[in-house]
Amino acid sequence: MSLSVSRALALATCFAASSLAASVVEWQERSIYQVLTDRFALEGGGTARCVTDDRKYCGGTYRGIIDKLDYIQNLGFDAIWISPIVANVGGFTTYGEAYHGYWAQDIYKLNSHFGSADDLVALSNALHARDMYLMVDVVVNHFGPANSSASFESFNPFNKPSYFHPRCLITNYNNQTDVEQCWLGDDKVALADVNTENLWIVTTLNRWIASLVKDYRIDGIRIDTVKHVRKDFWPLFAAASGIYTVGEVFHSNTAYVADYTYVLDGVLDYPTWYQLFPAFQTSTGNLSALAEVILKAQRSYKTGLFGSGVFSENHDQPRFASLTTDTARIKNVIAFPFIHDGIPILYYGQEQGYTGGNDPANREALWLSGYVEEKEFVDHVKTLNAARKAAIATCAEYLVTPMEFPEVTATTLAVYKHPLLALFTNVGSHGTTSWDVQGTDYAPGTELLEVFSCSKVYVDSTGGLTALSTSGQPQLYIPASAPFEHCKNR
Incomplete structure (x- = not known):
């Protein structure tokens, strides 16, 4: 069942939260530092053992992030993106614990491993006191692994199998119906796919995001697995949030990704990323292909690349420094998002020269670096942020000037x-x-x-x-x- 357009828009307007509600233009002025909450900082400082292959919680918290806001701000960032905040499934699966935050169990509770509601509010307040923005990762497409009826019963509020699409694993990513209605994962860990065609579920999710934004004074949301949910779900959800929305559409095809720029404020620019690594990994990389994909996105995205997020590393992909040890090539890759039309995003640890490969190796604990600021890549990032801010201050049209x-x-x-x-x-x-x-x-x-x-x-x-x-x-x-x-x- 689906909502009528007029009724759905009215509901979305009613749900829209009261927050700082920074506009897309205001977000464009920012640069974002992405952290995995569990791996960024321990409360009170100090260090603790954290072996990425163990796939276990390592102890990072909201209070830990607060303690290290000077570090983030000294790098030149004025927004952070944190992991999903809702309560996740407990226990140990074939692929470890839900330390990453993407396996929801109860969307009305917080993940207690990261801290309390008061701690999250304190983080939001601490950021706003510094004129920094808070972006929270949000998962709509799925809940955690569901291997039995007991799994569904433990979910809240969607505690019945009927609230999810019938179980089928995605085997054909060229079939959009399979992409949207089958389950992510494999036979070992399959993630229950929410039935976002159900009217009650749509209404519940819209109310939920409005409350989440209001309760924790969130300024923007990064939305996970966007391509796995029907496109016409997203405008109402975004309207209900009342804030900037940027979606993860993990795909190399610009035309495919472009469709989602018409239902959200922006997307993570994966087509650029797909060309960025091979362009700089060796001296035989195709730099013209990198330019071509950007020109294509400028023509096909709703507002060009303005308002989208551009990155060179994230928690789902191997770090560039795992593919080459050449510091010049690494510096080129780090620099590219900062001259891009989109909003630059740096994944924590890149400035410290972290070299983790595929998940989970790319999810290292940052406290093991000592947060040292007298480092080559740290200074590189500081310079890039400072230059971008100077460009914005110098030219009123900088943020709406397409790169050539x-x-x-x-x-x-x-x-x-x-x-x-x-x-x-x-x-x-x-x-x-x-x-x-x-x-x-x-x-x-x-x-x-x-x-x-x-x-x-x-x-x-x-x-x-x-x-x-x-x-x-x-x-x-x-x-x-x-x-x-x-x-x-x-």
């Missing part, structure tokens, strides 16, 4: 997004390359600052720029008149 590619060769890529010019290369730390960039709108003679080296150059009489790299490092230029203070502090 004035140079694409076998080993180099120039990205221009006024007032920033970024030069990327995949030649690696021992490679030499050069750029000859034309087609910017810099005035001849403009003094530019290269933000990583703090060196200055001048735009030539045609508005162009030539640059040389002997170590494969990315270069990022901004007018020297911009309010970029990072070089002064070195």
Whole structure:
């Protein structure tokens, strides 16, 4: 059964929560630091054993995050994305415990491993006191593993098999009906797929998200497994939340992902990610394919790439540093989201040089790093955030200016997004390359600052720029008149 459009819209409006309700435009000004709550910080500091292969809770909490907000803010981030907050199934499965938060059992209770309701409110308040935003991960598509009638009885509020689609594992990802109505997982751990065609379930979920946002003063939600739920479910759910919504559509095809930009504020830009790693992993990577997929998304996404989230690592994919040890290539990959049209997202630990491979190896405890800030990648991230903020302050149109590619060769890529010019290369730390960039709108003679080296150059009489790299490092230029203070502090 489905809601009539008029009635559903009315209900969504009634459910919409009162919160800070930052707009999409306000979120565009931000950069996001993603944490796995269980793996980011222990309350009161200190360290504890955390072996990723064990797939067990390691002890990270909301209070632990509060203790380390200085660290996140010093990196230049003004928003964080935390793990799903609802109570998850207990016990140990074939794939370990639900430390990640994606196996819901009771959506009306919190995951006690992460802290209490008061602790979560305290985190929200602490962020807002710093003018930072809180993004919470939300799962609608499924609950936890259901291998018996007792499993369904333990779920709340959907405590009957009839509240879920009949069990069938997804075997054909080209069949959208299977994708939306069959279950994720395998014969060992199958995740109960919520029947989002049911009127009562739709109403319940819309009421639930409105209350969640209001109770914990959430500013944005990242929605898991979006492609596994019918598209016409999402506009009403988003309206009920009353805040910024960005959805995970795990797919490489731009046209497929683009459809979801018409039902949510934005998507995680997986098509770009699919080209990003191979482009920079070796010197034979296809940089033109990376530019092409971005141009295609700019044309096909509802509002271009503006409002979408762009990333190079996350909890579901191997870290780039597990695929190469070349620091120059790693720096190029880290830098790319910060010159992109979308909202940059950094996965915790990337700044510390973490090298975890596929899940669960990519879910390391950050306290084992000591949160050291005198590190090469940490400074790299600080510089990128500072340069992006300076660009926003310099040009009122920066956030709605689409990135352009004035140079694409076998080993180099120039990205221009006024007032920033970024030069990327995949030649690696021992490679030499050069750029000859034309087609910017810099005035001849403009003094530019290269933000990583703090060196200055001048735009030539045609508005162009030539640059040389002997170590494969990315270069990022901004007018020297911009309010970029990072070089002064070195």
